[in-house]
Amino acid sequence: MTVDGTAARGRTRIQQEKREVILEAALDVFSTHGFRGSTIDQIAEAAGMSKPNLLYYFRRKEDIHETLMHRLLDTWLAPLKELDNIGDPLTELRSYIRRKLEMARDYPRESRLFANEILQGAPRIMPMLEGELKTLVDEKVEVMKGWMRAGKIARTDPWHLIFAIWATTQHYADFDVQVRAVLGPDRGGEGRFEDAARFLEQLFLDGIRPKS
Amino acid sequence: MTVDGTAARGRTRIQQEKREVILEAALDVFSTHGFRGSTIDQIAEAAGMSKPNLLYYFRRKEDIHETLMHRLLDTWLAPLKELDNIGDPLTELRSYIRRKLEMARDYPRESRLFANEILQGAPRIMPMLEGELKTLVDEKVEVMKGWMRAGKIARTDPWHLIFAIWATTQHYADFDVQVRAVLGPDRGGEGRFEDAARFLEQLFLDGIRPKS
DNA sequence: CAATTTTTTGACCGATTGGACAAACGTTAG
DNA sequence: CTAACGTTTGTCCAATCGGTCAAAAAATTG
Structure with a gap:
């Protein structure tokens, strides 16, 4: 099961925290390179996790x-x-x-x-x-x-x-x-x-x- | 022979014109998508020529x-x-x-x-x-x-x-x-x-x- | 403990990227 | 005409892109 991106319903404390880490890292990357100029790998590395792991919390780059x-x-x-x-x-x-x-x-x-x-x-x-x-x-x-x-x-x-x-x-x-x-x-x-x-x-x- | 990007020395009228068309198209693309968000294909299409043709006038994307x-x-x-x-x-x-x-x-x-x-x-x-x-x-x-x-x-x-x-x-x-x-x-x-x-x-x- | 669920990862995929290259085409000079 | 030169394009390539998937690992539950 992957973490649904629609609502905050039924999200564990761990999930909330990881999503927060990802958003923090993505803010760094997106704000300096723009949307198209940023890559999922960049965000994943900045968040300290693997790309598939990041995609477990946000299914698409656009969702982030x-x-x-x-x-x-x-x-x-x-x-x-x-x-x-x-x-x-x-x-x-x-x-x-x-x-x-x-x-x-x-x-x-x-x-x-x-x-x-x-x-x-x-x-x-x-x-x-x-x-x-x-x-x-x-x-x-x-x-x-x-x-x-x-x-x-x-x-x-x-x-x-x-x-x-x-x-x-x-x-x-x-x-x-x-x-x-x-x-x-x-x-x-x-x-x-x-x-x-x-x-x-x-x-x-x-x-x-x-x-x- | 390709068109050198260093100086305007030894450039024919055709070359000057084509380079101008490319720069005009590139201004459109770069200004709305940023450097990384723009592709050579986009610029080439906007300039009305093929990608290899564009690369004949500017050897690298960065040169443009x-x-x-x-x-x-x-x-x-x-x-x-x-x-x-x-x-x-x-x-x-x-x-x-x-x-x-x-x-x-x-x-x-x-x-x-x-x-x-x-x-x-x-x-x-x-x-x-x-x-x-x-x-x-x-x-x-x-x-x-x-x-x-x-x-x-x-x-x-x-x-x-x-x-x-x-x-x-x-x-x-x-x-x-x-x-x-x-x-x-x-x-x-x-x-x-x-x-x-x-x-x-x-x-x-x-x-x-x-x-x- | 065992069973189940959640989290993480390596391997992989098709599409797109920047760029190389040789062949083809056009143009001009002799 | 032919030879030389400038221009254009189709094809190809390695790298990177966003994203998938099955399986391993970890955490949770009973």
């Missing part, structure tokens, strides 16, 4: 990727879901930017896995982009429009504001090697996330026009 | 990719090179942002090719990142520091300002499918680049804090 993507998307949209109009708008947006930047710092592999998928045309998650994601963004856009009408933030395009937050924060995960190469050994240490946080806060709040 | 990358990098750094302290600083930065956004609109495949390479750890262009690119950025950082000292732009981190410009503009090429999915059919047309240009100008100049 799909499980990984589903998990990723839940945690990925969490920060945006938390954005609501309870607190002060500027504080809310600052918190959102900070949370997204922390995710780029703490979960760079997940960010790159997502970036790989989008770069290749999102063949496996297109329905989710047009469905769940679009719905969520539309909802938050309305929140922002309310803030603009109330004069709490400047009038601008809320869609592109969200894009800009995504782009600037995820850049530190997806283009990490470029960021570190350009900053050099001295400025490219762990402090770069602190610098980025300070800069982004200033950029999004006040831009770079000098105070008159 | 390398040629493509070298060409890309020249045009890619051009906008930043043009940034100098002759004109008004704010105008210069606005122009740079606009040029980068136009490149994302007009050369999305080149942007995705570059993004794919960086995402996978930049195995083939790391020396260039630490050399040519870093040198150029360091130079422009000094220009910006001069602008800050002169009070022409707000004091902030010039490195991360450059990163932010790169991230926000390239986002419209690299994450194009996501942008279009979120904007929907009505807002996702060609006008999205106009909207993005307007938004980015406002963001970088004044941020989103409401005018008091």
Whole structure:
């Protein structure tokens, strides 16, 4: 009997753990080589088991990727879901930017896995982009429009504001090697996330026009 | 005799043209599937020739990719090179942002090719990142520091300002499918680049804090 | 202990991969 | 015309790919 990939029903503790080990290894491999560029052998070796053994837990290569993507998307949209109009708008947006930047710092592999998928045309998650994601963004856009009408933030395009937050924060995960190469050994240490946080806060709040 | 891939010396007009067709096809394939995810057969079919015929013009798959990358990098750094302290600083930065956004609109495949390479750890262009690119950025950082000292732009981190410009503009090429999915059919047309240009100008100049 | 079930592995398979090669084809110069 | 050269293709190859399968090994159950 092989381990069914459909539901978590009837799975032993050992099975759960092994599947976890595989997913951890697959995240490493997929995030740096993309789906087609990754091989089952690579993942199996990274997971410390033989290829047939890995295929005992996940019947197909695609099943691993799909499980990984589903998990990723839940945690990925969490920060945006938390954005609501309870607190002060500027504080809310600052918190959102900070949370997204922390995710780029703490979960760079997940960010790159997502970036790989989008770069290749999102063949496996297109329905989710047009469905769940679009719905969520539309909802938050309305929140922002309310803030603009109330004069709490400047009038601008809320869609592109969200894009800009995504782009600037995820850049530190997806283009990490470029960021570190350009900053050099001295400025490219762990402090770069602190610098980025300070800069982004200033950029999004006040831009770079000098105070008159 | 096969066509040597080293120099353009002694190449007939036919050879130049065929190599151009191959590079054009390879740009399509590499930019959407990455290096490992692309096959010579795919490129050959897209170029309208047989695989051995393609290998007559480029001896190895890597040679095509390398040629493509070298060409890309020249045009890619051009906008930043043009940034100098002759004109008004704010105008210069606005122009740079606009040029980068136009490149994302007009050369999305080149942007995705570059993004794919960086995402996978930049195995083939790391020396260039630490050399040519870093040198150029360091130079422009000094220009910006001069602008800050002169009070022409707000004091902030010039490195991360450059990163932010790169991230926000390239986002419209690299994450194009996501942008279009979120904007929907009505807002996702060609006008999205106009909207993005307007938004980015406002963001970088004044941020989103409401005018008091 | 023995019986049963779960886990692991070596061997294998057909398909695809990047690439080699000689033969065939086309073109041009003498 | 023929000889030389540049171009194209069919065929082939070793390596690697995703995946199967039967049997061994280990764990669990009675």
